[in-house]
Amino acid sequence: VVRAVLVCGGAGYIGSHMAKCLATRGYAVTVLDNLATGHREAVRWGDLIEADLLDRPSLERVFSGRQFDAVMHFCARSLVGESMVRPYDYYANNVIGTLNLFEAMRHSGVDRLVFSSTAAIFGEPVAETIDEMHPKQPINPYGASKLMVERILSDAAQAHGLRSVALRYFNAAGASPDGDIGESHRPETHLIPNVLKAVLGQGPGLKVFGDDYATPDGTCVRDYVHVDDLAQAHELALGYMDEHEGAHAFNLGNGNGFSVRQVIEAAGRVTGRDVPFEVAPRRAGDPAVLVAASGKARRELGWAPVHESIESIIESAWRWHQSPAF
Numbered sequence: 001v002v003r004a005v006l007v008c009g010g011a012g013y014i015g016s017h018m019a020k021c022l023a024t025r026g027y028a029v030t031v032l033d034n035l036a037t038g039h040r041e042a043v044r045w046g047d048l049i050e051a052d053l054l055d056r057p058s059l060e061r062v063f064s065g066r067q068f069d070a071v072m073h074f075c076a077r078s079l080v081g082e083s084m085v086r087p088y089d090y091y092a093n094n095v096i097g098t099l100n101l102f103e104a105m106r107h108s109g110v111d112r113l114v115f116s117s118t119a120a121i122f123g124e125p126v127a128e129t130i131d132e133m134h135p136k137q138p139i140n141p142y143g144a145s146k147l148m149v150e151r152i153l154s155d156a157a158q159a160h161g162l163r164s165v166a167l168r169y170f171n172a173a174g175a176s177p178d179g180d181i182g183e184s185h186r187p188e189t190h191l192i193p194n195v196l197k198a199v200l201g202q203g204p205g206l207k208v209f210g211d212d213y214a215t216p217d218g219t220c221v222r223d224y225v226h227v228d229d230l231a232q233a234h235e236l237a238l239g240y241m242d243e244h245e246g247a248h249a250f251n252l253g254n255g256n257g258f259s260v261r262q263v264i265e266a267a268g269r270v271t272g273r274d275v276p277f278e279v280a281p282r283r284a285g286d287p288a289v290l291v292a293a294s295g296k297a298r299r300e301l302g303w304a305p306v307h308e309s310i311e312s313i314i315e316s317a318w319r320w321h322q323s324p325a326f
């Protein structure tokens, strides 16, 4: 039974919500982060160890000093556009860094891992909704780097008995309902934070990237899933690994697609304010529609997302963005 969890990337957006969820539910949490994109102020649940996965000796020290029952691995570079122009950084951080982590885990006998994967491993969708059987043909280095790690996980299960669950997030969104942590990237590239910043008159102004896609209103459709619902799935994955050997993977989304325009309209309703925006050219690498089929996670993990409406997700993000702590 898992009690002590190392949360790699626990100073980041999804990782910090995970650390809070685990600590609240009685786990012993340790956060490892290099603070390249994470925030020291976001680490309020558990100790922070500053270390970089590309620095093997410091990583070995993390594991030799403490005993962990499982690792959750959120450390990654995660921007599709950036990965197109800096592929080496993506493969180094996301693949080599991850291999270093797996080696350190093996040396210290930690044999359970929950891995942050992504819808980007699927590439251009060939079905209306994406289930686990969908072809995996990433169209950018970010997605390719995550798919490589999924392959490594199945090899590691065979060779070393590593138990793992890869969770493929669609569009992570929202913030902790009490507003103490939330999404804070610099620069911010994600839709919901940019919409709310536009409402607040912050940032460079909201651009809608393309309104000529083959979708009902011409803007891209995405499946937004609340960050705390993602955290719930990770905790369930710990229990799943008690019962199941091998490498497993689940798609995590709400199963509902919302267009960029629908998100903007919902933000207008939630905030009661105007959302100023302009239509701009398409952004490179954006598929028209990405919507998850998450039946497998619901059936096999027992996952039951709580924030199923886009309004509920935006409402939590709005609470955070009005007075962000970092």
Ligand code: UFG
Pocket: 078, 079, 080, 118, 119, 120, 142, 169, 170, 171, 172, 189, 190, 191, 192, 194, 206, 207, 208, 209, 210, 220, 221, 222, 260, 283, 286, 290
């Ligand atoms: N968008 C805008 N304006 C903005 C920001 C985004 O119009 O200022 C549009 C994008 O073009 C896209 C949609 O809003 O159509 C969502 O964009 P995000 O950047 O919020 O999210 P992505 O779908 O591009 O990316 C997310 C994760 C990636 C992951 C990808 C696929 O951030 O890590 O989903 O799973 F790879």
